[in-house]
Amino acid sequence: MYLLSIPKMYMARNLQRRFLLFLSIIILLSFLFGQTPRTYKSIPAMRQDPTSCPMMISEETITPLQNTKHLLVSAYMDQRVKGLDLRIIGIFRRDSIQPLHCSFCCAGWLSKTSPTTILQHADNFGFPFVTTDVMCQIPTNCNATHVTLLTEPDRLKATNNTWLPISNKKTDENKEKKLEFEFTVCISNLFGDYNNVLQYAQTLEMYRLLGVDRVVIYNTSCGPDLNHLLQSYSQEGFVEMVPWPIDKHLNPSHGWLFSEHGGDVHYFGQLTTLNDCIYRSMELSRYVMLNDIDEIIMPYQHNDLKSLMSTLEQSHPNTGVFPIENHIFPYQHFEPSKRFHLPQWNGVPGVNILEHIYREDPNRNIYHPYKLIVRPESVEQTSVHEVLKRFGQQYKVPPEVCRLIHVRTALRGSLTLKELNVDKRLWDFHEMLIPKVDQVLKRVGLLNT
Ligand SMILES: *[C@@H]1O[C@H](CO)[C@@H](O)[C@H](O)[C@H]1NC(C)=O
Ligand SMILES: *[C@@H]1O[C@H](CO)[C@@H](O)[C@H](O)[C@H]1NC(C)=O
Numbered sequence: 222m223y224l225l226s227i228p229k230m231y232m233a234r235n236l237q238r239r240f241l242l243f244l245s246i247i248i249l250l251s252f253l254f255g256q257t258p259r260t261y262k263s264i265p266a267m268r269q270d271p272t273s274c275p276m277m278i279s280e281e282t283i284t285p286l287q288n289t290k291h292l293l294v295s296a297y298m299d300q301r302v303k304g305l306d307l308r309i310i311g312i313f314r315r316d317s318i319q320p321l322h323c324s325f326c327c328a329g330w331l332s333k334t335s336p337t338t339i340l341q342h343a344d345n346f347g348f349p350f351v352t353t354d355v356m357c358q359i360p361t362n363c364n365a366t367h368v369t370l371l372t373e374p375d376r377l378k379a380t381n382n383t384w385l386p387i388s389n390k391k392t393d394e395n396k397e398k399k400l401e402f403e404f405t406v407c408i409s410n411l412f413g414d415y416n417n418v419l420q421y422a423q424t425l426e427m428y429r430l431l432g433v434d435r436v437v438i439y440n441t442s443c444g445p446d447l448n449h450l451l452q453s454y455s456q457e458g459f460v461e462m463v464p465w466p467i468d469k470h471l472n473p474s475h476g477w478l479f480s481e482h483g484g485d486v487h488y489f490g491q492l493t494t495l496n497d498c499i500y501r502s503m504e505l506s507r508y509v510m511l512n513d514i515d516e517i518i519m520p521y522q523h524n525d526l527k528s529l530m531s532t533l534e535q536s537h538p539n540t541g542v543f544p545i546e547n548h549i550f551p552y553q554h555f556e557p558s559k560r561f562h563l564p565q566w567n568g569v570p571g572v573n574i575l576e577h578i579y580r581e582d583p584n585r586n587i588y589h590p591y592k593l594i595v596r597p598e599s600v601e602q603t604s605v606h607e608v609l610k611r612f613g614q615q616y617k618v619p620p621e622v623c624r625l626i627h628v629r630t631a632l633r634g635s636l637t638l639k640e641l642n643v644d645k646r647l648w649d650f651h652e653m654l655i656p657k658v659d660q661v662l663k664r665v666g667l668l669n670t
């Protein structure tokens with residue numbers, strides 16, 4: 222479990238050793254030439270001063286917490302709850318949660334420790350590990366740059382720990398800053414050898430046509446062609462790939478329910494990545510959409526998301542959570558004219574969403590899911606289909622205004638074609654969509670010519 226941090230620790234020590242060697246040479250040289258180098262005065266501060274910090278900074282998205290069974294993911298300044306300044310997002314083992322203490326690195330010096338409030342998220346679906354927030358207060362006069370958690374309130378122990386950099390720092394500069402993005406889509410984790418390239422390319426281009434300007438994807442692993450496609454999108458900057466090596470630390474479940482699927486944590490840690498994505502976007506993006514890659518949040522009365530949201534904002538002020546109803550377009554039913562069964566896509570692996578125009582009505586007599594459009598600053602904790610803790614109001618958007626186009630296997634497989642709705646909303650975009658998809662497939666060498 223701790224394997225990943227060892228090479229880093231080793232590297233840090235190695236660096237330190239090299240630095241000491243370098244120092245001795247300088248001192249020796251200055252001795253020989255009877256001259257004190259100008260840098261000498263600053264050198265004592267670099268010695269093993271136990272109150273200077275930090276020593277080891279994590280560069281991973283998943284960092285084991287020393288002396289515990291827990292994993293840490295990220296640390297964000299978050300002053301929306303009174304008396305608390307900092308939120309650490311982690312994946313905690315539920316049966317081993319102990320009191321913890323925050324230790325801060327205050328731009329070079331080590332602070333006193335402060336007590337924590339540990340908040341397990343309500344959704345754990347029976348798995349031993351659960352998304353957990355650890356909240357604490359930053360000491361006064363501390364310009365906090367890094368944080369770590371200790372099992373004892375002894376700050377000197379922190380020198381051995383791995384530290385997390387603190388993001389979303391409230392500085393005067395940031396307050397003035399304009400948001401860089403309007404709409405970010407956070408895609409639930411990518412894992413296995415998923416290689417559904419055509420649907421991925423079509424969906425990403427569809428997002429772009431609707432006004433999405435950033436897509437964040439947490440990547441454990443994927444198939445070879447999809448890897449190519451995503452490398453290309455991430456080079457271009459539209460997609461932000463976040464490495465998510467959860468399988469190096471836990472035995473992640475392929476399913477959502479412990480009693481059925483087993484494993485350590487729900488769906489490769491999906492709940493943690495969705496929460497991290499919201500905080501990661503909080504000072505970057507006006508809206509964040511939480512959905513899977515086989516889903517498109519589609520306005521039916523507006524041409525794009527911006528005009529949809531400006532209408533909803535006007536009719537629903539003080540609202541930051543907008544659930545969108547899921548509608549399934551089963552991919553076993555094909556549109557009969559084959560109008561969009563295009564020859565250039567014949568060799569491309571994956572589903573062609575333009576060929577699936579039959580839509581199931583959700584069974585409203587039973588639970589049926591939603592996906593989410595949120596203002597990140599209104600969300601404190603989220604799950605997949607609902608926000609667990611929020612500030613402000615929520616408004617369920619009616620399906621005639623916006624629905625989730627979800628091309629997948631049928632949910633209500635017993636429905637006949639006549640019982641399904643014909644819905645060609647995606648076709649409204651075909652003139653712009655097809656050339657864009659061709660272009661990106663060509664770029665990665667997958668287009669049939
Ligand atoms: C806090 O520390 C950072 C990093 O060392 C520095 O850039 C920033 O100017 C400091 N801010 C204040 C208010 O001292
Ligand atoms: C730091 O770790 C080393 C080796 O793992 C140990 O010998 C030392 O006592 C630790 N120091 C503190 C302050 O915990």
Ligand SMILES: *[C@@H]1O[C@H](CO)[C@@H](O)[C@H](O)[C@H]1NC(C)=O
Binds near residue numbers: 440443
């Ligand atoms: C996804 O993760 C795998 C496994 O770490 C890696 O080999 C691959 O390059 C990653 N793909 C992208 C596009 O980041």
